[in-house]
Amino acid sequence: MSANYCISCGHFLETRNIGGTERFACPCCDYVYWGNYSVGVGAMVVKDNKVLLVRRAQEPGKGNWTNPGGYIEQMELIEQTVAREVLEETGVKARATSVIAIRDLPSSIHDIYIVFAMEYMGGQPKPDGMEVDAAGFFSLEEMKTMKVAGLTQWIVDSAMNAASSGLLIDKEPVVPLNGSGLFRVAVTEE
Helix, strand or coil, X not given: CCCCECCCCCCECEEEEECCEEEEECCCCCCEECCCEEEEEEEEEEECCEEEEEEECXXXXXXXXXXXXXXXXXXXXXXXXXXXXXXXXXXXXXXXXXXXEEEEECCXXXXXXXXXXXXXXXXXXXXXXXXXXXXXXXXXXXXXXXXXXXXXXXXXXXXXXXXXXXXXXXXXXXXXXXXXXXXXXXCCCC
């Protein structure tokens, strides 16, 4: 999908070289169509050495077991999005602790998927009945007999074999950047 008209003034967009890349731009105002992007988040919730998974009830991937997740909302911090998605899909309350994996998939809609390690806070897995039709905590051994999606297999492997805790949520940045979600590597102790 591409843009044909300016979302600011409605004028027909023209192709213009901007920074060495051909882009759609408005000849009447400053609007530039930078592309079509999608940002999703996924959760890795582990309880008693078992991973929270959901079985997709809709395409794409209907019938596959995946980690809970979804797409960000315009005015929502991504750590809030992932906690909301886990709660909506499974009834499990969890809190994001770190970013543990990122999948980058360039295509006509450039898709970025950010995976969070989540601290289990409470609740028993119960599917929402719309997006997912089953939910539960499963061991690595149990997953071997399940139809687990490839990306989820990679995420589980990344999480369970991690050498570090990933990018941590920075709740006390050295410089306040109000409204920003900040993530950083662990600070070394002096």
